[in-house]
Amino acid sequence: MVRKSEKKWIFPFTRVQAVCAVSGFVFYIAMKLVFGSGGRELSEGAGLKRAGPGQGESTYDVLVSGLDKDNEDKRVPVKIPVRERKYSEEEARELFQKIQPELTEQMLGENESLEDVRGNLNLKGSLGEYGLRIIWESENPQVIDAFGIVHNEDIPEEGKSVWLRARVTDGSYERQFEFKVTVYPASLTREQRAADDFVRWIGQIDLKQQTEDRLSLPPVYMGERLTYFQPEETDYRILPVLGILLAALLPLKGEFDRKNQARVRERQLLFDYSEVVSKLVVYMGAGLTVRGAWERITAGYKDGVKQGKRSVRPAYEEMVKTAAQLGSGLSEGKAYSEFGRRCGVQVYIKLSALLEQSQKNGSRQLRPALELEMVSAFEQRKNLAKKLGEEAGTKLLLPLLMMLGVVMVMIVVPAFLSFY
Structure with missing residues (x-):
């Protein structure tokens, strides 16, 4: 006889799992053989690659042998910073010639050309792909500022010309471009123009009435009688849609409520079953x-x-209905049968069948059968209570996750704000 302490646990291990595990070891050994335990040796003249212009400094982890005089073969770990690459004078000159048309195209924004500007310009502060910085200057900031915002409220119909200057630099070389x-x-x-004219006219009236408590709106404008309305603060057009949606969902709600009530009723019936059977056993044991x-x-x-x-x-x-x-x-047989049918749960149907059968065959075997049913009923009730406890624990997961989210926000947001 094998004692419990001598049992060996054998975990199932498929062929695919075995191949995956062995492959990991094989690849590890192969990489060690190719690159060695101390890393791949850099060939003479290979050097460390610089990042492109404008991409910042790079840092490399390198093992260097020969630094320790006592042990020349010892490899000392060193972090070597490598600055970004800079353009040569010829490269910078070619690059400045190349970006001028691109700069002209991107600054247009939604405008068709620089000769017909009616909206804001797109004046970028850098060209990241080339590592270049741009500083914009405006001859007339009241018309176009250095951010590209166009102020054309008081511009005449014939237009107004403004010169923009862009100083482009990579940190070493600089080029200036001018755009007219x-x-x-x-x-x-026509409607927007009429509204603007009316706003300017009523602005003059507002200046004259500035000492009054409120602005008196003029009843006549350019010979036309005016009527004023306040816009609705809330759009009520959604209400008919909501009404139709609720009408469509109402049958679904009724069906959901019925199913929910049926589920609650079934659960209550299962809870009370052990109590009903035990009371029948007790009273019948007393001679009733x-x-x-x-x-x-x-x-x-x-x-x-x-x-x-x-x-x-x-x-x-x-x-109570059955007693009535x-x-x-x-x-009695018919009444007990109707009782099981109305309850509609399997255990009550079984109980009604036992009671109906006792009316036909006698009640000698009924009490032992009910005692067995009572034991089974208490076991079912215990399992049901355990299931309800698990469901309650699952329902608590959502509030716990929400609380976790709040805690994460309280921790992460101050951490992010500390970087600014």
């Missing part, structure tokens, strides 16, 4: 008949509900 920009008034529809035990249970339930000691339970309500049927002259 002609600014025109913004393209407005099945009908007498049934009527005693229903009477105790009705008294408890009347006195407020018990809540309404579906299993006992169905038993028995009182009205319905046969």
Whole structure:
């Protein structure tokens, strides 16, 4: 006989898993053989590659032998910083000639050309792909500022020319470009132009009434009578859509409520089953008949509900209906069968079948069968309680995750803000 302490646990290990594990070791040994345990040796003249212009400094981890005079073969780890590459004078000259058309095209923004500018320009502060910085200057910041914002509210119809200068540099070499920009008034529809004229006119009236508590709106403008309205603060057009949506979802809600009520009722029936069976066993063990035990249970339930000691339970309500049927002259077998059908749960159908069978074959074997059913019912109730506890724990996961998110925000946001 093998003792428990001598048992060996054998974990299943498939062929694919074995191949994966062995492959990992094979690749490890191969890399060690190729590159060695101390890393790949740099060939003479290979050097360390610089980052491109504008990409910043690079740092390399290198093992250097020969630094330790006592042990020349010892490899000392060193971090070597390598500055970014700079353009040569010829490269910078060619690059400045190349970027001028690109710079002209990108600064247009949504405008068609620099001879017809009606919207804001796109004046970038750098050309990242080339590692170049750009400093913009405007001859007339009141019309176009250094950020490319166009102020064309008071520009005449014939337009106004402004010179923009761009100083482009890579840190060592610099080139200046000049662009002539002609600014025109913004393209407005007839309605927008009329509104702008009206706003300017009413602005003059506002200056005259500045000492008054409120601005008196003029009733007439250019010979036309005016009527003023305040726009609706809330758009109510969504309400009909919501009404139709609710009407469509109402049947679904009713069906959901019915299913939820049926689920709650079934759960209550399962909870009460062990109690019903145990009471039948106790009363029948005291010498009462099945009908007498049934009527005693229903009477105790009705008294408890009347006195407020018990809540309404579906299993006992169905038993009360069955007791009323028995009182009205319905046969016991038929009444018990109807009880199981109304409950609609498998364990109650089984109980009603046992009671109905006892009416046909006698009640000699009924009490032992009910005792076995009682043991099974208590086991089912214990499993149901365990299941409900697990469901409650699962429902708590969402609040816990929300609290975790709040904690993460409280920790991460100050950490990010400390970098600025």
